[in-house]
Amino acid sequence: MTQSNERTLNSYEAHVQEYVDGTPQEVSGGVKDWIDRTLEGLPHEARIIEVGSAFGRDAQYIEAQGYKVDRTDATHGFVELLQSKGYQARDFNLITDSFNEQYDVVFADAVLLHFTREELELSVDKVRQALLPNGRFAFSLKQGEGERWSEDKLGAPRFFCYWTDEQITETLERVGFSDIAITTSEFGNNNPKWLHIVASK
Numbered sequence: 001m002t003q004s005n006e007r008t009l010n011s012y013e014a015h016v017q018e019y020v021d022g023t024p025q026e027v028s029g030g031v032k033d034w035i036d037r038t039l040e041g042l043p044h045e046a047r048i049i050e051v052g053s054a055f056g057r058d059a060q061y062i063e064a065q066g067y068k069v070d071r072t073d074a075t076h077g078f079v080e081l082l083q084s085k086g087y088q089a090r091d092f093n094l095i096t097d098s099f100n101e102q103y104d105v106v107f108a109d110a111v112l113l114h115f116t117r118e119e120l121e122l123s124v125d126k127v128r129q130a131l132l133p134n135g136r137f138a139f140s141l142k143q144g145e146g147e148r149w150s151e152d153k154l155g156a157p158r159f160f161c162y163w164t165d166e167q168i169t170e171t172l173e174r175v176g177f178s179d180i181a182i183t184t185s186e187f188g189n190n191n192p193k194w195l196h197i198v199a200s201k
Contacts, residue, residue, distance in 0.1 A: 011156035030185025099130035
């Protein structure tokens with residue numbers, strides 16, 4: 001794990017409540033459309049793991065559609081928060097930890113945007129290997145060029161790496177994904193667009 005990722009995780013660890021307070025509490029708009037596409041045609045017994053569950057908003061929406069979600073996060077404070085709400089949740093770092101099982105869906109909202117390009121490619125390959133046949137990897141990034149540190153939202157430094165549609169498509173194809181769908185949505189004025197990706201094995 002790079003220093004940038006470790007520093008970003010430390011910021012989340014120290015500012016769990018600030019993240020909760022600064023994040024929409026309900027799934028809506030582009031995020032809802034993206035999750036619905038991810039689940040389209042998926043049997044309710046499908047095995048789904050969420051990487052980076054935070055306070056559990058997306059998992060709660062997915063379970064409201066009739067599925068079960070394995071909640072995980074690399075920030076222990078979020079795991080404790082989920083457990084305090086009565087959910088089963090566990091520590092899991094996509095960069096350093098291994099999947100011990102295989103899944104129909106690996107879901108990661110606003111997680112891989114904190115990875116360097118090398119970390120992302122290695123993680124995408126790890127996910128592909130953990131997917132069952134015809135499995136799906138749904139994740140989100142911010143559209144743009146380059147990298148930067150930001151103290152927005154948490155008041156503490158977080159690393160962001162920006163991607164174009166072409167760059168992430170090339171990376172996914174290089175790793176072995178063949179069916180890739182990318183949509184964009186906006187969140188607030190003057191903010192980068194979100195890339196919502198569903199890649200099938």
